[in-house]
Amino acid sequence: MPDVKHFEPDAVLDQVVRLFWERGAEVTGIAEIVRATGLSRSSLYATFGGKERLQAAALRRYLERQSRPVFDALAADQRGLPAVDGFFERLVAARCTGKHARWGCLVTNAHTGAAREVPEIREVLDAHHGALRAAMRAALRSARELGQTRPGLDLDACSENLALLAYGVNLRSRAGAEPAELLAGVRAVLDGFAHTEER
Amino acid sequence: MPDVKHFEPDAVLDQVVRLFWERGAEVTGIAEIVRATGLSRSSLYATFGGKERLQAAALRRYLERQSRPVFDALAADQRGLPAVDGFFERLVAARCTGKHARWGCLVTNAHTGAAREVPEIREVLDAHHGALRAAMRAALRSARELGQTRPGLDLDACSENLALLAYGVNLRSRAGAEPAELLAGVRAVLDGFAHTEER
DNA sequence: CTTATCTTGGACCGGCCGTTCCAAGATAAG
DNA sequence: CTTATCTTGGAACGGCCGGTCCAAGATAAG
Numbered sequence: 001m002p003d004v005k006h007f008e009p010d011a012v013l014d015q016v017v018r019l020f021w022e023r024g025a026e027v028t029g030i031a032e033i034v035r036a037t038g039l040s041r042s043s044l045y046a047t048f049g050g051k052e053r054l055q056a057a058a059l060r061r062y063l064e065r066q067s068r069p070v071f072d073a074l075a076a077d078q079r080g081l082p083a084v085d086g087f088f089e090r091l092v093a094a095r096c097t098g099k100h101a102r103w104g105c106l107v108t109n110a111h112t113g114a115a116r117e118v119p120e121i122r123e124v125l126d127a128h129h130g131a132l133r134a135a136m137r138a139a140l141r142s143a144r145e146l147g148q149t150r151p152g153l154d155l156d157a158c159s160e161n162l163a164l165l166a167y168g169v170n171l172r173s174r175a176g177a178e179p180a181e182l183l184a185g186v187r188a189v190l191d192g193f194a195h196t197e198e199r
Numbered sequence: 200m201p202d203v204k205h206f207e208p209d210a211v212l213d214q215v216v217r218l219f220w221e222r223g224a225e226v227t228g229i230a231e232i233v234r235a236t237g238l239s240r241s242s243l244y245a246t247f248g249g250k251e252r253l254q255a256a257a258l259r260r261y262l263e264r265q266s267r268p269v270f271d272a273l274a275a276d277q278r279g280l281p282a283v284d285g286f287f288e289r290l291v292a293a294r295c296t297g298k299h300a301r302w303g304c305l306v307t308n309a310h311t312g313a314a315r316e317v318p319e320i321r322e323v324l325d326a327h328h329g330a331l332r333a334a335m336r337a338a339l340r341s342a343r344e345l346g347q348t349r350p351g352l353d354l355d356a357c358s359e360n361l362a363l364l365a366y367g368v369n370l371r372s373r374a375g376a377e378p379a380e381l382l383a384g385v386r387a388v389l390d391g392f393a394h395t396e397e398r
Numbered sequence: 399c400t401t402a403t404c405t406t407g408g409a410c411c412g413g414c415c416g417t418t419c420c421a422a423g424a425t426a427a428g
Numbered sequence: 429c430t431t432a433t434c435t436t437g438g439a440a441c442g443g444c445c446g447g448t449c450c451a452a453g454a455t456a457a458g
Contacts, residue, residue, distance in 0.1 A: 002403035002457095003403070003455045004456090024225075026226065046404090112311045116374050122374065126374070157386060160387070161385070164384045168363030168365070174310055174315060184355065184359055185363045186360070192390070193391055200427050200434085201425065201435080202423080202434045240417080241435070
């Protein structure tokens with residue numbers, strides 16, 4: 001009997017992700033979301049709840065649609081260190097060029113905002129970190145099995161290191177860092193994970 | 200003939216730094232600054248200009264009073280890799296415990312905000328990055344002169360790497376990361392810079 | 399076609415935003 | 429003590445904030 005929604009929530013959420021990602025969630029007002037999506041405030045609030053819930057939903061979506069595929073590809077890539085190197089090469093390229101240039105990473109950006117203390121949002125930040133670190137660990141394990149790594153390499157510590165490094169890249173890219181600098185910074189650590197003799 | 204200021208601008212700026220650092224510049228209103236400092240809006244605007252100028256001044260002050268002394272100590276510390284290790288140990292401790300726990304770094308936090316595009320503010324972000332990287336480079340040069348580093352280490356790339364890593368630590372600390380995880384992530388890279396045989 | 403139910407547009411809420419302005423107050427030179 | 433100059437308190441500005449509300453509209457079951 002009831003009426004149905006006159007829009008696709010998924011498509012709307014994608015537009016919200018774009019707004020929050022490029023401009024920042026904190027400085028993007030409800031009015032701007034209404035304007036960009038064409039929705040009315042009523043539909044927005046009925047579908048997503050308030051702004052905090054909307055931001056949490058946007059973060060979850062970003063994680064699943066933007067981050068997860070890349071993380072999964074990294075975890076599945078069995079080339080070892082070249083897989084990690086390729087990940088960072090594509091990361092730097094995506095952060096510094098193309099249509100998302102200088103946007104940074106939505107989840108990385110959320111770390112500094114006031115919303116980081118909201119449990120529903122903190123969960124996404126931690127899930128993102130866990131997924132990134134796990135993907136790094138899988139790639140490093142492949143590297144070890146291929147005999148690419150120096151003896152005694154602590155996979156947990158190294159994957160945490162690379163995850164933290166990715167945040168640094170994301171952050172600095174948003175402030176205009178040079179791709180060459182970022183890449184050099186990345187490769188310095190991969191050299192250290194490899195056999196000294198080989199490089 | 201004229202009247203003089205009835206307050207100390209330096210002391211006020213310190214209070215502003217504290218507010219922007221803990222809560223975030225974007226969500227700290229002028230009213231809150233007026234309340235915390237006891238100044239009137241008139242004095243605030245006459246002394247510092249608008250909010251953007253105030254944020255730039257706060258960032259410059261943070262860099263000089265908080266970051267620079269630590270960077271200088273790192274650059275002057277001639278112990279080599281232990282100096283770098285000590286820097287990160289103190290960094291993680293400061294970010295996760297004590298009165299500034301979970302505040303992150305004011306400059307790091309500013310990377311994600313809308314103000315990052317303001318030239319006066321971008322300059323501080325770049326100056327901070329340059330100073331951090333230079334300090335890392337000096338410490339690594341000492342390490343090399345002490346024979347602590349593996350052959351062929353690229354000091355520029357490695358110092359950039361450590362600087363990016365510091366941003367990662369600052370960022371994740373603000374979202375509640377565990378000190379042990381952060382430290383493990385740091386040490387993984389230092390191991391890679393050293394002679395493989397020694398560790 | 400009626401009816402029950404959900405959706406939609408958009409007016410409206412109190413409150414805060416950063417900023418401006420001016421009269422009153424404080425200062426120190428003459 | 430007068431006077432010129434700067435500072436100060438605080439009212440006021442238009443505008444945007446996130447959120448609520450309700451009448452009008454759309455839908456599909458009966």
